[in-house]
Amino acid sequence: xxxxxxxxxxxxxxxxxxxxxxxxxxxxxxxxxxxxxxxxxxxxxxxxxxxxxxxxxxxxxxxxxxxxxxxxxxxxxxxxxxxxxxxxxxxxxxxxxxxxxxxxxxxxxxxxxxxxxxxxxxxxxxxxxxxxxxxxxxxxxxxxxxxxxxxxxxxxxxxxxxxxxxxxxxxxxxxxxxxxxxxxxxxxxxxxxxxxxxxxxxxxxxxxxxxxxxxxxxxxxxxxxxxxxxxxxxxxxxxxxxxxxxxxxxxxxxxxxxxxxxxxxxxxxxxxxxxxxxxxxxxxxxxxxxxxxxxxxxxxxxxxxxxxxxxxxxxxxxxxxxxxxxxxxxxxxxxxxxxxxxxxxxxxxxxxxxxxxxxxxxxxxxxxxxxxxxxxxxxxxxxxxxxxxxxxxxxxxxxxxxxxxxxxxxxxxxxxxxxxxxxxxxxxxxxxxxxxxxxxxxxxxxxxxxxxxxxxxxxxxxxxx
Numbered sequence: 001x002x003x004x005x006x007x008x009x010x011x012x013x014x015x016x017x018x019x020x021x022x023x024x025x026x027x028x029x030x031x032x033x034x035x036x037x038x039x040x041x042x043x044x045x046x047x048x049x050x051x052x053x054x055x056x057x058x059x060x061x062x063x064x065x066x067x068x069x070x071x072x073x074x075x076x077x078x079x080x081x082x083x084x085x086x087x088x089x090x091x092x093x094x095x096x097x098x099x100x101x102x103x104x105x106x107x108x109x110x111x112x113x114x115x116x117x118x119x120x121x122x123x124x125x126x127x128x129x130x131x132x133x134x135x136x137x138x139x140x141x142x143x144x145x146x147x148x149x150x151x152x153x154x155x156x157x158x159x160x161x162x163x164x165x166x167x168x169x170x171x172x173x174x175x176x177x178x179x180x181x182x183x184x185x186x187x188x189x190x191x192x193x194x195x196x197x198x199x200x201x202x203x204x205x206x207x208x209x210x211x212x213x214x215x216x217x218x219x220x221x222x223x224x225x226x227x228x229x230x231x232x233x234x235x236x237x238x239x240x241x242x243x244x245x246x247x248x249x250x251x252x253x254x255x256x257x258x259x260x261x262x263x264x265x266x267x268x269x270x271x272x273x274x275x276x277x278x279x280x281x282x283x284x285x286x287x288x289x290x291x292x293x294x295x296x297x298x299x300x301x302x303x304x305x306x307x308x309x310x311x312x313x314x315x316x317x318x319x320x321x322x323x324x325x326x327x328x329x330x331x332x333x334x335x336x337x338x339x340x341x342x343x344x345x346x347x348x349x350x351x352x353x354x355x356x357x358x359x360x361x362x363x364x365x366x367x368x369x370x371x372x373x374x375x376x377x378x379x380x381x382x383x384x385x386x387x388x389x390x391x392x393x394x395x396x397x398x399x400x401x402x403x404x405x406x407x408x409x410x411x412x413x414x415x416x417x418x419x420x421x422x423x424x425x426x427x428x429x430x431x432x433x434x435x436x437x438x439x440x441x442x443x444x445x446x447x448x449x450x451x452x453x454x455x456x457x458x459x460x461x462x463x464x465x
Contacts, residue, residue, distance in 0.1 A: 022246060023245070023246050023247040024245050024246065024247075025224070025245065025246040026227075026228075026241045026242070026243045026244065026245055026246075027228060027241075027243045027244050027245075027246065027250045028228050028229070028230040028231070028241060028242065028243040029242075029243045029244055030230075030231055032119045033119075033228070034257060035112050035115040035116035035119060036112070036116045037254060037257055037258075038108070038112040038257070038261055039109055039112035039113050039116060040216065040220075041257065041258045041261040041262065042105045042106075042108045042109040042112060042261060042265065043105075043109055043212065043213075043216065044258075044262075045101065045102075045105040045261070045262055045265050046102060046105045046106060046109060046209075047209065047213075049098045049099075049101050049102035049105065050102060050205060050209070052098050053088065053095075053098060053099060053102060054205055056084060056087070056088050056092050056095065057081070057084050057085065057088065057154070057201075058080050058081060058083075058084040059081050059154060059197045059198050059200070059201035060079065060080035060081055060197070060198070061079045061080070061081060061156070061194050061196075061197050062079065062080045063077055063078070063079065063080075064077070064078060064079070064080050064083050065077055065078075066078055066083055066086065068083070068086055068087060068090060068091065069090045069091065070086060070090055070278050072278075073086070073278065073281065073282075076281070076282060077282070078156075078282035079156045079197075079282065079283075081154065081155065081156040081197055082155060082156040082157055082277070082282045082283070085099075085154075085155040085156070085157070085277055086277070086278060089277070089278065090278075097266070097269055097270050098269070100268075100269040100270070100272075100273070100274050100275075101265050101266050101268070101269030101270070102151075102269075103151075103152070103269075103274050103275055103295075104265055104268050104269050104272070104274060105265050105269075106144075106147075106148045106151060106295070107148075107274075107295060107296060107297070108261075108265065109144060109148075110141070110144050110145060110148060110296075110297040111296075111297075113137070113140065113141050113144055114141070116137070117137055117138070117141065117339075118372075118376070120134065120137070121342070121368075121372050122362045122368070122369055122372055123229070123231075123359040123360055123361070123362070124356065124359060124360040124365060124368065125229045125359055126342070126343050127343065127346075127347075127352070127356045128347070128353060128354065128355055128356060129226055129355055130222070130226060130229070130356075131343045131344075132222060133219060133222045133223060133226070134343055135340060136215050136218060136219045136222070137219060138336065138339045138340055139215060140212055140215050140216065140219070141339075142336060143208055143211055143212050143215070144212065144297075145297050145298070146208065147204065147208045147209070147212065148295055148297055148298075149163065149167070149294075149295075149298060150200055150203060150204040150208070151204055152275060152294070152295060153200065154197065154200060154201055154204060155275075155277050156197065156282065156283050157277040157280040157281065157282060157283060158280040158281050158282065158283050158284075158287060158288075158289055159275075159277075159280045159289070159294075160277075160283065161191070161283025161284075161285075162283075162288055162289070163294055163298075164190075164191070165190060165191075165285075166302075166305070166324075166328070167328075168182060168186060168190045168192075169324045169328070170305075170324045170325070170328030170329055171185065172322070172324075173321070173322035173323070173324040173325035173328065173329065174325060174329055175320060175321060175325070185199075187199075190285070191283075191285060227241050227357070228241055228243075229356070229357060229358070229359050230242060230243065230357065230358060230359065231358070231359050231361075232358050232359070232361075237357070237358070239357065240357075241357075275295075293386075293387065293389075293390060298386075299383045299384075299386040299387065300331075300332075300335075300379055300382050300383040300386065301327070301328060301331070301332060301386075302386035303327075303381075303382040303383050303384065303385035303386030303387075303388075303406075304326070304327030304328065304331035304332070304382050304386075305324060305327035305328055306327070306385055306386060306388055306403060307327065307382060307385050307403060307406055307407055307410070308323060308326040308327040308331075309407070310323055311323065311326070331382070335379060338375060346368060349367075362425060363424075363425040363426075363428040363429045364425075364429060365425075366421075366422045366425035366426045366429065367422065369421055369422070369425050370417075370418040370419070370421040370422035370425065371418065373417050373418065373421040374414040374415065374417045374418035374421070375414070377413060377414050377417045378410065378413075378414040381406060381409060381410055381413060381414075382406075382410070384406075385402070385403070385406040388402040388403060388406075
């Protein structure tokens, strides 16, 4: 019966050759390729849980009085949006589980994209003919960060309201067009018009998810059309792919990963609290809270705002670049500009315009690895600076002292990281030492001159008797 059904479908669609080719598609065997799949499955969980939350959330700023099960807020005036988020957490069956799973999936989604892009960058997987795939990935990262920010801002609690106030200040600081952009988005001075939350809701549940879905589909199609890259090995060449066929080997493996990602996200969503909006209370423009922190993927933007000195160029009685512009707009612009321009910069610097199927080890490109490590360190330091207030609250280290240390280290540590990383890569490439190759008891030793040598089995040097 199955054979007749397959024959019937093939006779009328002619898809058997394409299906056979798809089932024989080969996937390289390396654990770092799983980061992209984790991002894909986290996005699937986001869509599924988001549909459930959409059924119960009301994006309205209409003033209501709360009389729900959370007693500390009983009798408080709040927006309908905040009340519906509270009802989701306390009244709707599985509402808190779904809301927290949705939030954790967003954090994992962005983290997986970042790790995937680091693997692509340090192995040179962005080179010709995959530049377009890289550009799409960088665009998805930007959209994922924006989508996450809009998501946790919809609850209209005190933390999300403070985040929107900061975003409003950053938008207004954009030269020449900032005021018009702010008026267009918010519909008036902060906190904006009554329709602002509804517009943000439409972008969060429809516009940006569809854009991410389209880009993700194109991204996967480009990967399939050009085939996967692969690490160098005994049988790996520029004109082949060595690995596991799609069916049955890789299909079962990736299905197991999908169920594992989904299970872990729901497990964490049920056991680990995240964004307890009932503790923040409803947003009021005159209120704020000390030590408030956004989700992790916005920490680098908060750090940029904290570290920028009070520098505002003035001329002819006008402030041309208000202070929030540097950390909130210019800094992320520099980061994403670097990511978009790097394939072209490397191509021009090396003159390499050939097709690449085989990946580099990080040591094989000391300059790229050094620049990448320095750039990542620079962004990471700004990211950690975003937690300065929490460090002050928890460890009582003076906030001003932390900011001064970070401001100085930003101009020193990245250059040190670049020099050390490049030096280590050059030595590893020259000696071709690998700590995991050969005997499992082999030891890599640093020589007094700064090089590396590989000791023999049981830790003895090759020259020892």
